[in-house]
Amino acid sequence: xxxxxxxxxxxxxxxxxxxxxxxxxxxxxxxxxxxxxxxxxxxxxxxxxxxxxxxxxxxxxxxxxxxxxxxxxxxxxxxxxxxxxxxxxxxxxxxxxxxxxxxxxxxxxxxxxxxxxxxxxxxxxxxxxxxx
Numbered sequence: 806x807x808x809x810x811x812x813x814x815x816x817x818x819x820x821x822x823x824x825x826x827x828x829x830x831x832x833x834x835x836x837x838x839x840x841x842x843x844x845x846x847x848x849x850x851x852x853x854x855x856x857x858x859x860x861x862x863x864x865x866x867x868x869x870x871x872x873x874x875x876x877x878x879x880x881x882x883x884x885x886x887x888x889x890x891x892x893x894x895x896x897x898x899x900x901x902x903x904x905x906x907x908x909x910x911x912x913x914x915x916x917x918x919x920x921x922x923x924x925x926x927x928x929x930x931x932x933x934x935x936x937x
Contacts, residue, residue: 810898812891815876817869821899822906830899833867858883861892 810817821827837860844856862874881887 808902810895812894813877813879813881815873817873817877819868819898819902821902829868833864836867837864854885855883857885858888861888865895 808818808820810819819826819830821830840860840863841857844853844860862878865874865877866872877891878888881891
């Protein structure tokens with residue numbers, strides 16, 4: 806599984822099984838949700854587009870470090886469609902990482918912690934051999 810998100814010529818590492826990384830990720834999304842509520846619902850559409858796009862800049866800077874968003878969006882116009890395309894790419898990267906991590910954990914649980922019936926059978930066999 807790759808822990809690197811490849812975007813716009815960048816390779817950004819993010820391991821969401823790491824506490825510090827997950828905390829930054831969760832906090833960044835909580836802040837984004839709060840900031841989104843502050844985007845004006847009326848007024849000029851151009852200002853709403855700019856405010857919406859700035860949400861993504863702050864999100865990536867909070868997750869990957871200050872200045873990262875400038876690199877991610879370098880050469881990309883402030884466009885809802887373009888920014889949401891990058892956002893969807895990021896969400897896909899995160900989803901693939903989460904699925905891969907869950908599968909790895911399930912595999913080692915199955916290997917090292919067999920189901921209840923198998924554990925009981927082994928336990929009974931051990932008890933029988935101890936009595937002999």
